[in-house]
Amino acid sequence: MYIVNYTSDDFNEKVGKIKTVIIPIGSVEAHGHHLPLGTDIFSPRVFCEKIDKSIGDKIWIAPEIPYGQSYDLSIYSGTIDIPSDVMAEYVYHIGKSFYNQGIKNIVFFNGHGGNITALNLASEKLARIGATAMNINWWMDYSSEILTITSGQGHGGEDETSAILYYDESLVQMDKATKNSNKALYPVKFKDRGKTIFKDAITGDATLATKEKGEKIINKVAEKIIERIELMINEIYFKVEE
Numbered sequence: 001m002y003i004v005n006y007t008s009d010d011f012n013e014k015v016g017k018i019k020t021v022i023i024p025i026g027s028v029e030a031h032g033h034h035l036p037l038g039t040d041i042f043s044p045r046v047f048c049e050k051i052d053k054s055i056g057d058k059i060w061i062a063p064e065i066p067y068g069q070s071y072d073l074s075i076y077s078g079t080i081d082i083p084s085d086v087m088a089e090y091v092y093h094i095g096k097s098f099y100n101q102g103i104k105n106i107v108f109f110n111g112h113g114g115n116i117t118a119l120n121l122a123s124e125k126l127a128r129i130g131a132t133a134m135n136i137n138w139w140m141d142y143s144s145e146i147l148t149i150t151s152g153q154g155h156g157g158e159d160e161t162s163a164i165l166y167y168d169e170s171l172v173q174m175d176k177a178t179k180n181s182n183k184a185l186y187p188v189k190f191k192d193r194g195k196t197i198f199k200d201a202i203t204g205d206a207t208l209a210t211k212e213k214g215e216k217i218i219n220k221v222a223e224k225i226i227e228r229i230e231l232m233i234n235e236i237y238f239k240v241e242e
Contacts, residue, residue: 154204
C-alpha cells in the first residue's frame, strides 16, 4: 500500500496490523550516455510495484528518496551528490519518524551503490532505538541470480540497462550504449575514480542489454526480495544449522 494514497484515519486504522514500511532510495546520477539520470530511482520503483501487487496488504510503501551519495560520478553532468554523513542522518530520522508512528520494520530499498555506507549507519542507529532495519541492494544481494540471466554486471552495464529497458524502453538510448572493461582490483578511494574505474560513467557492457533480460531480472529478483520481506514481517531472522 502506497502510504501517500491513504488518509491519516486510514493509517491509524491499519497501523496496528501493518508494521513494515519500504522506503525506496535512489540517486540522480549519470549512467553512461544511454541511460537516464533517474535510473537508480526507477529500479526500486519497478520492484516496489511488483512487491505491492504480491504483498501490498502487508506493507506500507513510502515515497521515494531521490537523492544519494555519488562522489565518484559527481564529475559527470547532472549528477547530484549528498555526503554520506548528511544522508545517513536524514534517512535515520525518516526511519525514526516511522518507528515513532508505530512502524517497527524499516526496509531501505536501495537502488544506488553510493548509498550503502549511509544506509548501514542509519540502520545501526535505528536498531539501537528498537526498530528492525533492513537494507536491500538488489543488484548486489542477488548477484548470483542476475548472473544466470546476464553475462556481467556493472554501473549502467548489462544488468542495469536491461532493467531500465523493462521499466520504460523509451528512456533508454541504446544507440549510445558503450562498454567499459575497467574494474577495481580492491575497495579503494582515490581522486580520479570517476574518470578511470567509471570511465564515461559506466562499468560493464551495456551493449548486451535487452528488455527481455530486464524482465527476467526483475521477476526473479522480486520473488527473492518478497521472500526476504516476509521473513522480516514474521520476525524470522536466522536459522539454526544442524
